[in-house]
Amino acid sequence: MNTPRSLPRLLHLALLGILLSLATAHAADVGTITGTVTNSATRNSLEGAAVSIPSRNLTTLTDNAGRYTLNGVPVGTHQLVVSYLGLDSMRETVVVATGISATRNFDLTSGIYKLDAFKVTGEREGNAAQITEKRNADNVKDVISMDSFGYLPNMSAGEVVMRLPGVAGGARPTRASTSCSTSAAPTRS
Secondary structure (H helix, E strand, C coil), X not given: CCCCCHHHHHHHHHHHHHHHHHHHHHHHCEEEEEEXXXXXXXXXXXXXXXXXXXXXXXXXXXXXXXEEEEEEEECEEEEEEEEECCEEEEEEEEXXXXXXXXXXXXXXXXXXXXXXXXXXXXXXXXXXXXXXXXHCCCCCCCCCCHHHCCCCCCCCHHHHHXXXXXXXXXXXXXXXXXXXCCCCCCCCC
């Protein structure tokens, strides 16, 4: 028997039944994507890799074992994007079925691991000329080349002279006067 008091209660129960059936129907139209993300060169699991479905604004990060789970993914075909700083991003298509967990594992790599062989060459022309001039000198002489010092921060003559064998120098002048002779002949007093 329907009385005026039981009518609102019946409406509430009917509304609750409709909401439950919609929620059940919605839950049946979603699935889950799980998997792992590793570095293909080192075979290490990648913690903190971003796994996302850009078209649905769904994103998750991998845990400390490189595992991820994307819940509530609508049924259908989706483009899954995985990225990790320093490695190339990877895209794959994943098909999600109702109530089934799809598994997709990723092995990320980087172009830096794929370099072709290269050869490093250099010239020792300045040092070779220095040694040759020193060897062929008629008297005792010290010759230096700028190649042996590389790039000096100040690039001054004083900085180069301080690095010569037997020459002492410093940043602060002292009271005692020091002299440096560039002549190989002994001086007479």
